[in-house]
Amino acid sequence: MKIFKWLSESAKVDDKAADFDKGRDHGEKPKSDGRRSTRLSLQIPVVVTCLDPSLDFREECRTVVVNAHGCGVIVPESLKIATPVTVKLVSNGRCKKGRIVVATRVIDSWLLGMEFDSPENFWGIETPPADWCV
DSSP, X not given: OHHHHHHHXXXXXXXXXXXXXXXXXOOBOOXXXXXXXXXXXXXXXXXXXXXXXXXXXXEEEEEEEEETTEEXXXXXXXXXXTOEEEEEETTTOOEEEEEEEEEEEETTEEEEEEEESSOXXXXXXXXXXXXXXX
């Protein structure tokens, strides 16, 4: 299944990924898949909150991949495609609005892919990939 290939190739998180910010090993994935910005396999603590007042969704989780255009997280329940959300960095409280673009069942959880309203280095990576300069 395509999603498991995506997770195995793009969402592996290891000790090298943590060194990205220090400029040692960027752990970058080539953009051969037509992505607008390079994905990095980083576990960053975030809080995802649904902006739809009819839904009660707030999850503290960690990213599995990030880029200038959004992120992917694993959570216990799904949200519908196009649902508006905010992503809040636990480290500094910074928030960014976006929407759900992927919702895929992964064993007993959900992979939610989120796209930001506008791309930027929201994650605070000191030396981001060159294609993050948007």
